[in-house]
Amino acid sequence: MSLKSLKTIQEIASPRVFMIQSVNDRKLLNNSQSSDLNLIELNKAVKRSVPNSAEKENSLKLSNRKISKGTFSEKSLSHDVSFISQNLANRGIQTDFIDIVKNYKSESIVALSGSQISSFNSTSRVSSSIATLPNKNDNLKKTKAKNYQESNDQFGEKDKVRVVVRIRPISDQETVHGDSEIISCDRTSLIVEGKTQNRKFFFDSVFDPNTNQDEMFNYCGVKRLINMAIDGFVCTCFAYGQTGSGKTYTMVGPAGAYNMNGQDRHQHFGLIPRSINYLFNQLRLRTTDSQSVFYIRVSYYEIYNEQIRDLINPNSGRKLEIRGSQEEGFFVDNLFATYIETMDEILTILQEGELNRSTASHLLNEHSSRSHAILTIQIENELQNSQDPSEQITKLGKLIFVDLAGSEKVKVTLSKGKQLTETNNINKSLLVLGTCISALSDPHKKDGHIPYRDSKLTKLLSESLGGSGITLMIACVSPALTCENESLNTLRYANRAQNIENIPLAKSDSRENIILKLKRELRKLKEENHTLKQQLGYSNNVNNVSSSTSSSSGTRFPKIRNGSSYSTASSESELFGKLQEYIQQNKSLKNENSQLERFREKVRKQHEVLTRENEKLARKLDQVLRAQGLPSDIQYLTDPNVTNAEYIVETNTTPGVKNQKNIVKNPKSIKALPKIEKQTSYAVENVSNRSVSPARKISPRKNLIRPALSDPGEEIIEQIEIARPSYARKYKQIKESKSPSDPNIRKINKLPDTIIEGIDSRKKQVTKQKSKLFGFLSKKDE
Numbered sequence: 001m002s003l004k005s006l007k008t009i010q011e012i013a014s015p016r017v018f019m020i021q022s023v024n025d026r027k028l029l030n031n032s033q034s035s036d037l038n039l040i041e042l043n044k045a046v047k048r049s050v051p052n053s054a055e056k057e058n059s060l061k062l063s064n065r066k067i068s069k070g071t072f073s074e075k076s077l078s079h080d081v082s083f084i085s086q087n088l089a090n091r092g093i094q095t096d097f098i099d100i101v102k103n104y105k106s107e108s109i110v111a112l113s114g115s116q117i118s119s120f121n122s123t124s125r126v127s128s129s130i131a132t133l134p135n136k137n138d139n140l141k142k143t144k145a146k147n148y149q150e151s152n153d154q155f156g157e158k159d160k161v162r163v164v165v166r167i168r169p170i171s172d173q174e175t176v177h178g179d180s181e182i183i184s185c186d187r188t189s190l191i192v193e194g195k196t197q198n199r200k201f202f203f204d205s206v207f208d209p210n211t212n213q214d215e216m217f218n219y220c221g222v223k224r225l226i227n228m229a230i231d232g233f234v235c236t237c238f239a240y241g242q243t244g245s246g247k248t249y250t251m252v253g254p255a256g257a258y259n260m261n262g263q264d265r266h267q268h269f270g271l272i273p274r275s276i277n278y279l280f281n282q283l284r285l286r287t288t289d290s291q292s293v294f295y296i297r298v299s300y301y302e303i304y305n306e307q308i309r310d311l312i313n314p315n316s317g318r319k320l321e322i323r324g325s326q327e328e329g330f331f332v333d334n335l336f337a338t339y340i341e342t343m344d345e346i347l348t349i350l351q352e353g354e355l356n357r358s359t360a361s362h363l364l365n366e367h368s369s370r371s372h373a374i375l376t377i378q379i380e381n382e383l384q385n386s387q388d389p390s391e392q393i394t395k396l397g398k399l400i401f402v403d404l405a406g407s408e409k410v411k412v413t414l415s416k417g418k419q420l421t422e423t424n425n426i427n428k429s430l431l432v433l434g435t436c437i438s439a440l441s442d443p444h445k446k447d448g449h450i451p452y453r454d455s456k457l458t459k460l461l462s463e464s465l466g467g468s469g470i471t472l473m474i475a476c477v478s479p480a481l482t483c484e485n486e487s488l489n490t491l492r493y494a495n496r497a498q499n500i501e502n503i504p505l506a507k508s509d510s511r512e513n514i515i516l517k518l519k520r521e522l523r524k525l526k527e528e529n530h531t532l533k534q535q536l537g538y539s540n541n542v543n544n545v546s547s548s549t550s551s552s553s554g555t556r557f558p559k560i561r562n563g564s565s566y567s568t569a570s571s572e573s574e575l576f577g578k579l580q581e582y583i584q585q586n587k588s589l590k591n592e593n594s595q596l597e598r599f600r601e602k603v604r605k606q607h608e609v610l611t612r613e614n615e616k617l618a619r620k621l622d623q624v625l626r627a628q629g630l631p632s633d634i635q636y637l638t639d640p641n642v643t644n645a646e647y648i649v650e651t652n653t654t655p656g657v658k659n660q661k662n663i664v665k666n667p668k669s670i671k672a673l674p675k676i677e678k679q680t681s682y683a684v685e686n687v688s689n690r691s692v693s694p695a696r697k698i699s700p701r702k703n704l705i706r707p708a709l710s711d712p713g714e715e716i717i718e719q720i721e722i723a724r725p726s727y728a729r730k731y732k733q734i735k736e737s738k739s740p741s742d743p744n745i746r747k748i749n750k751l752p753d754t755i756i757e758g759i760d761s762r763k764k765q766v767t768k769q770k771s772k773l774f775g776f777l778s779k780k781d782e
């Protein structure tokens with residue numbers, strides 16, 4: 001019954017804008033999400049929403065004019081239809097609504113009349129009234145769970161950029177200045193009641209000011225991104241909006257979130273730490289019942305005044321430039337990226353990054369970010385191919401979080417001097433981002449030139465916008481009247497971004513993936529081939545060159561209309577013979593190549609093992625140096641087999657006595673050293689993290705993510721508390737020990753000689769080994 005009536009919706013999908021017959025119809029549709037659904041009434045409502053032929057004609061005329069007050073777009077209908085669809089689905093009734101809705105391409109900004117706003121507001125009041133019920137949190141959570149759905153759905157070949165909006169609460173400052181709230185919303189749309197006009201926007205989800213961090217994480221769609229990243233896709237979540245609109249709050253949490261204690265962290269942490277917690281839980285789940293091994297590598301940098309700055313290794317002295325390659329797209333060369341194993345390691349990195357990030361205070365935000373911060377979590381997954389156990393697959397997914405700097409008006413923020421330069425750079429790069437978004441969302445321009453190269457930010461986001469990644473945009477807005485123009489700008493860009501289509505492709509060396517990639521290339525080539533043929537005037541009966549070449553009946557080569565070349569039988573057989581020859585040569589070359597590839601892979605893996613150990617050691621060393629206030633611009637290389645020099649112990653001695661430097665093998669032995677006791681204090685850093693088992697010596701990356709330490713469903717705080725003593729805690733210890741109020745502490749100006757000597761000799765050894773390997777490789781390549 002319902003299906004039949006809904007078919008009519010598909011039929012009327014063509015008119016772009018039409019009149020909805022009465023506000024009551026809409027109310028009925030909206031209320032249907034919470035009230036018990038009466039299918040007959042719904043059916044009537046849908047029928048009433050469907051215009052008769054006169055209205056269709058009318059609406060077609062309307063679509064050619066400026067959208068006037070009192071109209072709804074078909075997307076509005078699609079929104080209503082999806083409500084109905086969900087209700088039907090809850091009752092186990094299959095509908096084809098989703099496809100209908102997906103096919104809608106409509107104007108999503110609508111100017112509204114007063115009466116429609118009042119009906120709209122009544123919808124948003126449903127959720128706010130629920131928030132005031134006695135058992136507030138429980139009910140709110142249930143309602144959210146019902147209203148917002150986790151978008152874990154997969155995609156077809158194309159995946160549109162998903163856009164959600166978060167409206168922050170009005171601030172005390174705004175209230176004091178008598179600012180009023182002008183934005184109201186329901187689950188997927190919002191209305192801006194402006195000074196002169198009211199506007200309505202539709203998005204994948206809209207989160208009202210009462211939304212807490214946990215709800216935001218659960219329903220904004222970031223979980224889908226994490227799961228896809230584990231499967232090898234490049235997934236980006238970026239926050240966009242005016243300065244002070246809540247981007248950093250959404251991504252990271254309020255200022256000082258990383259310094260909060262367990263319970264407060266749990267409440268205030270933003271998407272990034274929550275996502276990492278979720279990621280670790282997912283990885284644990286996947287490693288318990290499979291042979292998968294995961295390696296997590298993190299980098300964190302900012303684009304400040306069009307310069308790239310490493311946020312976890314700011315004093316490296318290396319110049320960070322963007323480079324591009326066909327395989328990897330644009331990337332930051334020389335960026336410090338470190339392997340992590342535990343939640344608290346990454347929290348330390350994030351904390352460090354936040355400390356190093358460029359911030360300033362201005363009229364609209366006390367802790368304003370002056371840069372675009374980009375956190376990249378690379379997830380490498382080595383697993384066996386389920387269809388062919390002899391095949392080892394490596395998936396290389398990425399999870400990228402971008403906290404953009406906010407656009408701002410100089411006359412509002414009153415920026416001067418350095419801040420003015422920052423503002424100009426921020427606005428400039430956001431302008432380029434806006435231009436790219438506009439071009440990509442315009443069907444006439446999207447296949448043309450997209451000005452990614454005009455700013456560093458857009459270069460680095462090129463894969464996420466119109467590329468092969470999966471993208472979630474979180475548009476943040478303030479509800480205040482004084483922010484109307486900026487909020488509208490944000491919403492317009494967000495609205496456009498919804499039209500951007502990506503063609504996701506997992507980064508994996510599995511056969512299926514290679515085949516998929518090849519198929520896509522082949523299709524592209526065929527299209528190109530077809531166009532070229534048309535341009536050259538080849539006849540239509542020679543379309544399929546590839547199939548005809550393999551046919552035993554002989555080769556058919558395209559004939560050119562002017563009659564020249566390849567037309568005689570003798571030249572055809574000659575060419576066929578040559579082709580056979582080439583095919584044979586190709587076969588043997590392929591065999592040889594795959595042998596070489598296998599060998600090369602083996603050597604590459606050995607090399608990787610060495611590099612990873614080096615990086616780890618370099619990171620530890622870097623932390624020690626920075627903790628001691630020394631410049632950390634030395635590049636360290638180590639031998640993975642060196643496992644003995646575990647801890648550096650710097651002792652404080654009485655004046656005139658030479659400083660003691662001890663290297664001990666484990667923390668217990670520190671206590672056993674007589675001269676360190678009582679009168680001495682020390683800074684301890686674990687050089688290679690922990691003693692290395694023989695198995696680990698061969699492959700130090702094994703067991704990076706081990707089966708669950710505890711329940712996968714556990715909360716962030718618990719994870720932080722139960723985590724084994726690690727890098728983070730030790731690092732904290734070193735930081736605390738730097739406090740000048742501690743009389744036993746002296747500043748260490750120099751790294752112990754033994755360590756430097758040890759590292760130097762290891763560096764030499766590894767460099768030698770590396771150059772040997774490279775020499776060998778290049779010989780093989782030749």
Ligand SMILES: Nc1ncnc2c1ncn2[C@@H]1O[C@H](COP(=O)(O)OP(=O)(O)OP(=O)(O)O)[C@@H](O)[C@H]1O
Nearest residue numbers: 168243244245246247248249254365368369405406
């Ligand atoms: N959803 C929210 N709930 C409570 N407070 C919020 C929320 N969103 C933002 N805030 C507060 O608003 C202020 C500005 O937020 P935030 O620093 O995240 O803005 P921003 O968009 O990152 O600004 P900028 O671009 O200048 O860095 C902060 O004090 C923050 O704590």
